[in-house]
Amino acid sequence: MYDLLVVGAGPYGLSIASHAAAAGLSMRVLGRPMASWRDHMPRGMFLKSEPWASNLSDPSGRWRLDGYCASQGVTARHGEPIPVEMFAAYGLWFAQRAVxxxxxxxxxHVSAGPGGFEAVTQDGQVLPARTVALAVGVTPFTEIPPALRGLPASLVSHSVDHHDLARFRDRDVTVVGGGxxxxxxAALLAEQGTQVRVLARADRLAWNDVPPPWERPWWQSARAPHSGLGCGWRNWFYAERPGLLHRLPERTRIRITETALGPAGAWWVRERVEGAVEVLPGHEITAARPANDGAGVRLEVVHRGGAEGSAVVRSLETDHVIAATGFTATCDRLSLLSPDLRAALTRTACGSPRVTSGFESSHPGLFLAGLITAPDFGPAMRFVQGATYTAETLVGGVRRRLRAGGAGAAIPAPGRGGRSEAPAGARR
Structure with a gap:
């Protein structure tokens, strides 16, 4: 029986696995490394986060993004975005060295079992563990606007469904969202020859400012310090003190999570959109149905920016709708958990599972990481920035749970990292 199973091998899962191995835990990490970044983001995208805020976490801090870039003859610089493909390759490089x-x-499938949990793999093997850490990323939580639900995938998809946008070349596509x-x-579609428009509910698009230089006069840094979530003391608090944010009242934490760092475009994509993409701000889809020829979608759209705030309804037809409308991370969408385990989780007011200061859910031994913990730890958990705090803190929580004796044997002394021994016959 393992001390810990890490389910998910993205930035959070790999970081947790690195810290758990260094702590001497008998552990296993499952999942395709960096799957979301390799399979669910179109080629040509860039990281919105700064390179120095996009590190996976190992206890020694040795395997950083800038080190990987240097090994590839590239310098990671403040204010210069990193291609998503390079970040995905960095994750694989990290996995080979730190995990x-x-x-x-x-x-x-994950269910409660004797002494802890049982996880079932795609080929039917059952793996027992005293504790489990779910680091499943964002793809289980995709959100599609109600008016678009029920339409076939040939007509409506989510932004995470696409690694290759070439299928939309020379077609008409409507992108929903303003982030x-x-x-x-939309920029990538326009650049390949797609006729594209953006429908956004907000009255106008928001754009992030060009980041100030890394080296600044002291008084500018004191007024608005750099942080992994942007400049300013508020962003610094969200990025650097998620443990303190966790102590705030639940209602306050949820409000911060829902309102901080709202939808906005990076400064470097603005010139690729303005003048190249039709943007319809203040528009919301109220109904959608297949077009009469079945080859596209007919949208009923309301614009509330008419005279004296009146609503103007219009129709438009498009070949395909891509909903870039974010994610809703709630207990109900943790479908790999058994129904009884999922139903037993204590929930926050917004439907996410409530977690302790050590990232443990209300079911002893079940730990959670990433987006689903944002209502408890704030907006850093929506970004790679949050992986370091999560990995360090969650593994500490696992050790405390095991030490308490309720989930299994005593904790081994922390090691120096490297590979953990698995039970006989457990490895493939």
Whole structure:
């Protein structure tokens, strides 16, 4: 029986695995490394986060993004975005050096079992563990506007469904949303010859400012310090003190999570959108149905920017709709958990599972990481920035849980990292 199973091998899962291995835990990490970044983001995208805020976490801080870039003859510079393909390759490089062997099988089911948990892999193997850390990323939580639900995938998709946008070349596509995913997807579509428009509910698009230089006069840094989530003391607090944010009242935490760092485009994508993409701000889809010829979608759209705030309804037809409308991370969408385990989780007011200061859910031994913990730890958990705090803190929580005796044997002394020994016959 393992001390810990890490389900998911993205930035959070790999970081947790690195810290767990260094702590001497018998552990295993399952999932295709960096799957979301390799399979669910169109080629040509860039990281919105600064390179120095996009590191995966190992206890020694040795395997950083800038080190990988240097090994490839590239300098990671403040204010210069990194291609998503390079970040995905960095994650694989990190996994090879900082993490025990990754089992690339998908976990299809997790349930409570004797002494802890049982996880079932895609080929039917059952893996027992005293504790489990779910680091499943964002793809289980995709949000599609109600008016578009029920239409076939040939007509409506989410932005995470696309690694290659070439299928839309010379077609008409409508992108829904006003954030980075929507705007960069629209830019890439326009640049390949797609007729593209953006529908956004907001009255106008928001754009992030060009970041100030890394080296600044002291008084500018004191007024608005750099942080992994942007400049300013508020962003610094969100990025650097998620443990303190966790102590705030639940209502306050949820409000911060829902309102901080709202939808906005990166400064470097603005010139690729303005003048190249039709943008319809203040528009919302109220109904959608297949077009009469079945080859496209007919949208009913309301614009509330008419005279004296009146609503103007219009119709438009498009070949395909891409909903870049974010994610809703709630307990109900943790479908790989058994129904009884999922139903037993204590929830916050917004439907996410409530977690302790050590990232443990209300079910002893079940730990959570990433986006789904944002209502408890704030907006840093929506970005790679949050992986370091999560990995360090969550592994500490796992050690406390095991030490308490309720989930299994005593904790081994922390090691120096490297590969953990698996139970006989457990490795593929």
């Amino acid at each position: 025990p062997e990754v089992d690339e099988r998908t976990v299809t 980075q995913a929507a705007l960069e997807t």
